[in-house]
Amino acid sequence: MAETESNSSVAKTAAKLVVLAVAMFAFAVYVMPPLYYVFCDILGIDPRGSLVAVDENSEMEVDTSRTIRITFMATNNERMPWEFRPNDAVIEVHPGEVAYTSYFAKNTTDKHMVSRTVPSFVPSSSAEHFKKVQCFCFESQPLAPGESADMGLQFYVDPNLPKSITNITASYTIFDITEVANEQKMTQR
Amino acid sequence: MAHGPAKGISRWLFTTNHKDIGTMYMWFSFAMFLLGGAFAMVIRAELFQPGMQLVEPEFFNQMTTMHGLVMVFGAIMPAFVGLANWMIPLMIGAPDMALPRMNNWSFWILPFAFLMLASTFFMEGGAPNFGWTFYAPLSTTYAPPSVTFFIFAVHIMGASSIMGSINIIATVLNMRAPGMTLMKMPLFVWTWLITAFLLVAVMPVLAGAVTMMLMDIHFGTSFFDAAGGGDPVLFQHVFWFFGHPEVYIIILPGFGVVSQVIPAFSRKPLFGYSSMVYATASIAFLSFIVWAHHMFTVGMPLAGELYFMYATMLIAVPTGVKVFNWITTMWRGSMTFETPMLFAIAFVILFTMGGFTGLMLGIAPSDIQYHDSYFVVAHFHYTMVAGAIFSLTAGIYYWLPKWTGKMYNETLGKTQFWIAFIGFNLTFFPQHFVGLAGMQRRVPDYALQFADFNMLSSIGAFMFGMSQLMLLFNVINTILAGKRAEKDKVWDGAEGLEWTVPSPAPYHTFSTPPQVK
Numbered sequence: 001m002a003e004t005e006s007n008s009s010v011a012k013t014a015a016k017l018v019v020l021a022v023a024m025f026a027f028a029v030y031v032m033p034p035l036y037y038v039f040c041d042i043l044g045i046d047p048r049g050s051l052v053a054v055d056e057n058s059e060m061e062v063d064t065s066r067t068i069r070i071t072f073m074a075t076n077n078e079r080m081p082w083e084f085r086p087n088d089a090v091i092e093v094h095p096g097e098v099a100y101t102s103y104f105a106k107n108t109t110d111k112h113m114v115s116r117t118v119p120s121f122v123p124s125s126s127a128e129h130f131k132k133v134q135c136f137c138f139e140s141q142p143l144a145p146g147e148s149a150d151m152g153l154q155f156y157v158d159p160n161l162p163k164s165i166t167n168i169t170a171s172y173t174i175f176d177i178t179e180v181a182n183e184q185k186m187t188q189r
Numbered sequence: 190m191a192h193g194p195a196k197g198i199s200r201w202l203f204t205t206n207h208k209d210i211g212t213m214y215m216w217f218s219f220a221m222f223l224l225g226g227a228f229a230m231v232i233r234a235e236l237f238q239p240g241m242q243l244v245e246p247e248f249f250n251q252m253t254t255m256h257g258l259v260m261v262f263g264a265i266m267p268a269f270v271g272l273a274n275w276m277i278p279l280m281i282g283a284p285d286m287a288l289p290r291m292n293n294w295s296f297w298i299l300p301f302a303f304l305m306l307a308s309t310f311f312m313e314g315g316a317p318n319f320g321w322t323f324y325a326p327l328s329t330t331y332a333p334p335s336v337t338f339f340i341f342a343v344h345i346m347g348a349s350s351i352m353g354s355i356n357i358i359a360t361v362l363n364m365r366a367p368g369m370t371l372m373k374m375p376l377f378v379w380t381w382l383i384t385a386f387l388l389v390a391v392m393p394v395l396a397g398a399v400t401m402m403l404m405d406i407h408f409g410t411s412f413f414d415a416a417g418g419g420d421p422v423l424f425q426h427v428f429w430f431f432g433h434p435e436v437y438i439i440i441l442p443g444f445g446v447v448s449q450v451i452p453a454f455s456r457k458p459l460f461g462y463s464s465m466v467y468a469t470a471s472i473a474f475l476s477f478i479v480w481a482h483h484m485f486t487v488g489m490p491l492a493g494e495l496y497f498m499y500a501t502m503l504i505a506v507p508t509g510v511k512v513f514n515w516i517t518t519m520w521r522g523s524m525t526f527e528t529p530m531l532f533a534i535a536f537v538i539l540f541t542m543g544g545f546t547g548l549m550l551g552i553a554p555s556d557i558q559y560h561d562s563y564f565v566v567a568h569f570h571y572t573m574v575a576g577a578i579f580s581l582t583a584g585i586y587y588w589l590p591k592w593t594g595k596m597y598n599e600t601l602g603k604t605q606f607w608i609a610f611i612g613f614n615l616t617f618f619p620q621h622f623v624g625l626a627g628m629q630r631r632v633p634d635y636a637l638q639f640a641d642f643n644m645l646s647s648i649g650a651f652m653f654g655m656s657q658l659m660l661l662f663n664v665i666n667t668i669l670a671g672k673r674a675e676k677d678k679v680w681d682g683a684e685g686l687e688w689t690v691p692s693p694a695p696y697h698t699f700s701t702p703p704q705v706k
Contacts, residue, residue, distance in 0.1 A: 009362075009363045010287045010288065010359045010363045010364075013287075013355075013358060013359045013362050013363060014287075014288060014355050014359050017354075017355045017358060017359070017389050018355065020389055020390065021351050021355075021389050021392070021393045022393070023393075024389075024390050024391070024393035024394055024397075025393035025394070025396055025397050025400075026397075027393075027394070027397075028393060028394040028396070028397025028398060028401075028427055028430075028431075029397045029400060029401060032394075032397075032423075032426070032427050032430070033401075033412060033419075033423055033427075036420070036422075036423045036426055037420075043490045043492065043493065077416065116416055116417075118415050118416065124488060173415070175415070175416030176416075177416050177417065179409075180409055180411075180416075180417060183409050
């Protein structure tokens with residue numbers, strides 16, 4: 001009698017613990033990744049800056065008292081053979097002033113390839129103030145063998161940029177996502 | 190009702206007896222300890238002199254990775270589970286573990302996990318080489334093909350740990366003898382209860398981390414891949430959310446062992462029992478909210494660095510409570526210094542040193558200097574070797590007479606202690622200095638000015654390795670030729686239900702529960 005009572009309480013304890021274990025697994029796979037990006041957003045440390053386009057704000061005042069020097073960099077991720085470089089190495093802008101620049105990319109291989117570019121900013125606190133009206137990093141870029149393209153970037157620097165920041169380095173890394181893009185095409189069919 | 194063990198190999202394959210399973214866990218973990226130790230010997234042999242000596246850098250990376258994985262998951266954790274299997278039912282007056290069949294299973298899947306992990310050495314591209322922390326993208330984009338076997342091995346180890354922990358919690362919560370209230374439980378049982386909760390909570394997170402890696406590698410997801418919109422830093426957060434509780438999983442049962450051994454040889458009850466319980470629980474809670482102190486250099490906002498720094502400092506409070514309680518237990522006790530006590534005292538001293546270097550590392554601005562240097566290696570070996578291995582050794586010597594009914598060779602035990610103690614300090618103390626001076630961890634070569642300290646380190650490591658063979662010899666010698674332990678209560682200062690059963694402990698104990706006053 002006491003035996004069965006203790007058996008059922010053991011089963012209850014074990015069942016609760018199994019639920020805890022399964023819940024923690026789900027937490028790791030389904031909750032932690034989105035939560036991570038939420039925290040990045042709140043803390044303003046998303047090093048890529050937002051990958052969402054902002055509207056051009058015509059009402060915005062241009063702060064001509066400050067000049068921000070923006071250095072553009074290009075990095076090829078490992079095993080990415082394309083030619084990839086900024087068309088302007090340095091641009092100087094006033095906060096609030098909309099500027100346009102572009103990056104040059106050329107597919108040097110004999111294969112059809114798809115690329116994707118991910119930006120990163122130094123200092124990292126400038127990332128949220130680097131507003132992209134239009135950016136090639138929002139989309140993937142397919143190029144045929146030997147084809148080249150100028151990929152546009154229209155942006156402005158938010159006048160709320162901390163006073164201490166006078167230089168921003170915008171670094172774009174280009175990735176080869178041909179395989180992933182092909183797989184997605186297959187699944188879409 | 191009473192019957193002995195089955196004959197032959199089937200006794201071990203099909204056993205549901207907590208003592209048999211505990212024994213198998215102990216032997217298995219010792220085998221893994223020797224394997225992981227062999228990897229460490231390769232590392233120290235390569236670092237004996239500057240320049241490339243014995244092995245290729247690629248193989249060196251596999252050695253550091255596999256040394257960490259095997260020691261953490263194969264040696265320390267199963268050894269403590271073995272102690273738990275043997276001692277928890279004896280300490281709380283239960284006839285066996287609550288879920289004996291699952292107990293058998295949780296042990297027997299373990300050898301297969303490690304067989305699979307070890308088999309990666311013979312695969313194309315070699316064994317995992319990305320460090321035991323397996324940071325993405327080293328473990329995804331740049332990993333050898335054997336990483337898939339590593340992932341499944343981790344899954345199996347995780348399943349084994351989770352089942353073992355569920356069993357321990359179910360046993361402790363449901364099978365205590367009448368009168369054994371929670372606050373009367375021996376501290377070893379308490380620390381294991383809390384450890385088991387940590388394991389059930391974080392081993393699934395580890396499983397989740399490797400599952401996401403698996404998806405990234407084989408199924409085109411981009412959890413940790415920047416090209417697809419993921420972030421490698423996310424991996425570090427998930428990993429250390431598991432990893433920091435994991436380091437307390439490794440040390441808390443050690444705290445428990447030491448809290449049994451020190452009172453026994455001081456002939457005084459443990460000082461501040463309830464504060465010990467609350468300190469253990471606080472450490473367990475804090476372990477969940479400090480993980481990013483492993484990642485100070487990853488580029489966190491200032492608020493994050495400050496939060497994780499202060500939360501980390503907070504852990505020193507409950508840990509300090511424990512250290513002072515052990516010292517106060519010894520204070521004015523009639524102390525004797527048998528081998529278990531020597532290891533326990535060395536544990537208190539050396540673990541405290543590891544704790545202090547931990548505080549240094551917990552200070553965000555100075556961590557940036559110490560990060561990924563040999564200072565970190567010295568720190569965590571003071572906590573894991575002098576912490577977990579010394580307390581395990583203390584526990585083995587302390588309970589061996591109860592397990593075997595025979596006394597070990599005290600002279601050999603003490604000799605082993607001194608060789609281990611000197612060897613350990615010779616190995617790891619100089620690493621503080623070379624680390625502060627800038628020697629990086631996980632690199633097979635180093636600058637010339639570190640040569641002398643590294644040679645000392647290597648000599649110490651060979652000494653420490655040899656001392657473990659003496660432990661093996663002493664245990665085997667005890668089983669085969671030890672003097673009979675005269676009394677049930679082997680140590681006159683020892684307290685607890687485990688000393689009320691005969692030595693050696695019969696196959697079945699507490700078939701009728703004892704009454705605890």
